[in-house]
Amino acid sequence: MANIMTVLNMLEEIEISMKNLYQWISEEFTDNTELYRFFQRMSREEETHAGMVKYQKRLVRQNPNSFNEVSTDLSELQEFLQFISSIPEREHNLTPERALKLAIELEGMDEERMYRGVIVESYPELRELIHNLTRSDEEHCIFLKDFARRYLKSDPASDE
Numbered sequence: 001m002a003n004i005m006t007v008l009n010m011l012e013e014i015e016i017s018m019k020n021l022y023q024w025i026s027e028e029f030t031d032n033t034e035l036y037r038f039f040q041r042m043s044r045e046e047e048t049h050a051g052m053v054k055y056q057k058r059l060v061r062q063n064p065n066s067f068n069e070v071s072t073d074l075s076e077l078q079e080f081l082q083f084i085s086s087i088p089e090r091e092h093n094l095t096p097e098r099a100l101k102l103a104i105e106l107e108g109m110d111e112e113r114m115y116r117g118v119i120v121e122s123y124p125e126l127r128e129l130i131h132n133l134t135r136s137d138e139e140h141c142i143f144l145k146d147f148a149r150r151y152l153k154s155d156p157a158s159d160e
């Protein structure tokens with residue numbers, strides 16, 4: 001069960017864990033400038049998303065009484081967070097193909113999207129933030145798929 005600040009903290013943690021994950025992926029490819037730069041950029045953008053959540057937290061802190069206290073079950077979001085954080089321990093010998101596939105999967109996770117709907121229902125004040133975070137994921141999906149298409153075509157090692 002959680003109040004609005006706990007929800008925001010969790011959303012911020014998810015963006016930060018995505019930032020860390022992309023940072024980790026980029027460092028797996030330090031000998032590949034193109035991939036390294038691509039995932040560095042993804043990482044910086046996740047940091048921007050975390051900043052969007054931080055801004056909302058500031059608004060809540062400034063007007064604590066204008067937000068309803070609603071209890072929300074965050075266990076699924078917690079599981080998602082754990083899933084992201086455990087990836088570096090589970091993924092050994094990450095190939096470019098695997099890294100891109102993994103990122104596309106994470107950005108498109110239905111579970112997390114569904115959960116965002118629940119948050120908006122509980123806290124209509126967060127509608128705009130949630131909308132912006134979802135749009136950012138969609139942009140990342142497009143950006144990733146576009147990059148993967150170009151990159152894997154030009155990478156002779158990934159020939160099927």
Ligand SMILES: [Fe+2]
Nearest residue numbers: 015046049136
């Ligand atoms: Fe994000």
Ligand SMILES: [Fe+2]
Nearest residue numbers: 107136137140
């Ligand atoms: Fe993203």
